[in-house]
Amino acid sequence: MTNVIISDFDETITKKDSILVFGQLPYYKDPEKFPKWTHYTDNYMQGWNKYSNQAPLRRLPLLDSVSTETISHDNYTTLFSKEIQYQDYLRKIELHSTNELSRLNHFTGIKYLIPEYINHCFNNKSIEIKDGFQPFLNCIYSHNDIFYVLSINWSREFIIEVINNERLTKTNVFCNALELKDSEYNGCFSNKLLTGSDKMLYLNHIIKEQSKQKNGCKFWYVGDSETDLLSILHPSVNGILLLDPSENMTKFKNIVNNILGLDQNSINKFLRDNVSIIQLPIEKCNKNGVYLAKTWDSIENLLYNGNITYHKKN
Template structure:
């Protein structure tokens, strides 16, 4: 029997035992046996079992593999890479150690642990959760596929293999596999590094688990009472077992010597608590009481066959951004899918999840479109300025009729016709095709001079007048009830979630941001002001819209007296929404993005959000009917908001509807 320990290699996420072949073969040349089990949370398109597996299944496999070896009297050093570190810490128990077995008169046992840029987690920490801390780069390399139940890798050459030659990068990217979508985001219930001599290899060029995060993990282990971790540094990227396997093997051999010396000096592994006291640990997220997993049936896994070298191919695989051979993710909803992985991980930590609310204005905050009232601002201002002069402006009906004529002509010419547009992508292309119509309409209004020299004071005073004229249907502005309570509730939730981000973003194709702000600040239609002057609520609502007043040019996205109109179509709205999400994610990428709209112009934003909500009256208005017809025609399911019990399980092809903001508030209060 060999006196040298057997090395158990634990590969990382999206990888396979093949990636460990260079190290395994180097070890074999030096007389060391090694095994590298294939973790059950990885798979391919031909296998579906991996999608329902979790890190606990991976840990059980490693525990069974090591137990089989030590039962045969062999000494074992466990070497773990990346996510494999979380698996190893969960899998290897104190009673499997050489010291514990020696006291029972048995040979063999685990002599130590070796982590390669790996997740080194104390008890009670959710896997991957530390990636979400604001001081570290978010895991944008993770591409979740909620409809398929797995995740792939974006730009693996950069994140995993940045220190390899291009041909080698292409080859190893082609070897990446699929991984379970959320099965890795589970809290650890054990920390093996507390009981065994441990070496941690830092990788100074790492783009995945960046050096600062590696140092952070060491520090958090120390704070949890896990000390004495031996640290070494390798000038490599995230995969030193490929870029410099000789260096990795040399450090493994040093770790073996270190572990054997430790065993000779003491038969009692270092602890921070007495054997009778339960282990305690703390993470930067809310503290979790480690769950007690149900007892798993004993499973025996035969060691895999010896690893063989993987020679570089004569013709390397074409470079690819993921191991998924299926078509590229839907471009309409890719942002929604990409955010879901990090948000679901944050939810798993137990922290209250902040909400980022997006609202349309006309027909969503108000019951009806208000553009006809905005037009009256121009006529009112010009009447005051004219002072009896003869200049006249075409009636507003002239602009509306001309617009509708262009609109109808475009509809009649567009192909495919409505009945033949059966996909979301076709409908979005159709909606985007109206940009020239919108440009022409706005150009006509600007050229008329109707809004020339309109001041902010004109807009504000007219808004107040409209809110007070509730007896005249032509002047009436009615805001939907319940929004005030919803915003107040979100304010409290943001404070509890310790979020400093705005609670609400209004994105509108309306022509005046000042008009929208006045509608939110003023009372008079039976609704309290939505924006208050206390500074808190007002500063936490952002408005993105055009502006017809020169006096507030910098507040809106554009100026009707200029040549550029930045918010004319649904495409413009979703671009603005994506900018807000991207900016917000730099500080807090776990927020739940909710969009509420009422018409076809909102379709892209509804799909971009984690939860898209269509406001529906009874009976539905014309814009609401149009949106409902589109959803039915292109295969979008629309369920009541009460059915959206788990946002992280919502698919990219489902929207929700609500009668009012009271129903939205009830649903939000049901969330963690």
Template sequence: MPIDNSQINALVLDFDGTITKQDTISVLASIGQIFQRRHHHSVKQPWDSVVEAYGRDFQDYTSTYVPAAVDRTSLSEELNFLRGFRDIESASFGRVGDSEIFRGMNKADFSMAGHEALRDGTVRLHDGFSEFMTCAALQKWRIYVISINWSSSFIRGVLSGFPIDKIISNEIRSDGIIVGPGILGPPSEETVLATCLDKAHALKALVAEQNLDIDNIVYFGDSVSDIECLIAVKGIIMSGGPDSSLIKTLKRTVYGCLHSDVGRKVATCRQQREYLAGSGEPECTQEDYHAFRRLRVPQKCFKCAMLDSTKLRARQLLDSMKADVDKCVAARGGAWASSREWRVASSTSNDNKHIRY
């Protein structure tokens, strides 16, 4: 769906994977470990055990969730699945706090660490981001960041060289506990941003707080945690190829074959299969960005072309027959046979078909 630049009033960007080339949570963990060693503090829980516990929870949830991924073919089903990660993410946040890996660090520490991580190349921004921000400044677009990262101060340090109007993300208190952003209420463990729904709530709160026109906002995201924001406004997907989790999810839940347009699905066409496999373009699909926004894209596969061609020829034939009948009726003063059924020889087959009009 084309975007009119003249109507844009704000850009909202995800951080990890959208602005940066990689996820930065591991960078944050490394920063915390270095800080504790420098101050001769020991963590209560080894970092590897925190990572392993999250991995087990993730695997248990994804492997036992019903319906399974292959059976989740609608956006609503997928959103229910993604929102269910809230408990898993919250538990992981709690384990991070309990480990005390960030205990004693303040906002200035995280901001400085973010700035240094960008400077020494530990964190890398996507190619063209600086030019993009320069263009945004010339257009006088307001720039916001919404992220489920653990530290908004760290993000602020990474992006300290750019004019960001507001960063909405979690924060790490000096006791090492991760809390949510103030835009959703008093910062607490209950208000953390952890899922796609949390980010959508944050976007809604941002729109209200900044008095933005939601129809003229563009959101940039790269992961499944961005889905609800991407469909709430004008969305741009950041992806290096067809194998990203977000692209695969959208292919599975948003696209359907247009063969069903004739009343029943006759087959899964070759081009649709190639598209779903990531090796073709969505030429034979119906793209459903949202329940209220449908876009029929050009169809070019052989079966769809044949079906549309057959329907067109049938309609043209019926229109021609009706015109001939009307002429005969007019010529005979209305004295014409009352029969409304005709035997019509098919131009593409030796069989005859009954066609009614």
């Protein structure tokens, strides 16, 4: 059985969102570059204010749609049709942002400074990798399992350099990639991977391709945010929501209570200090499951020891 692990990048592999950090790359080359980054953050909020009020109505919490049903290939898109429509609509907001970055040539002509810039970011701790991730990745490769990154970040090159493992290649990194020409960004984005519904489509592609090549694949998806939930709930994968309440209780409560609607017993169990991973009472076809995890250590233990009673290391 081959494990195929698909992971989000920002705040799943990294400790903090790194899109802002990558956005500063042109200023590393030219500190006087205009406009300043605040222009783009203001532009994003303008797009949000313009489009968000017209968004399709979400059906929240998501698990109310499931009730006692088993999530299957037959009912998945029906159960979560409102969320898929909502995520599809959010493309307008994301395109409003990336189109402005392209219009003003924010990344145009940037040569391959990424390794140098990432060293700078690691040194000043604007980028940090989550504890346990690198040992987890090494464990995956030692078992000849397969690893993908599926992210709405803007650069394959950036993601690969941050992860810094020679076995991770561009073919296994999917993101809203800036286009390269002769080792320079031309300023344009692929604009194919912008939202949670886009991630779902790419996940379908990975599952289809790997199922052709391997006999007996077991698929896993790891993510931390609203954008990951459609993938975590996908019937073909074991979905893992990687959230440590001690790091961001507000985010944890919003996702598990407001967006997902988890039962209080599961939440209380997970909040215990010595508990690092639990399986949630969400039924999927083919014995796939949904998990809440605090650490990469606990995910490694689940995959390779089959243990869901993992306790946090002191």
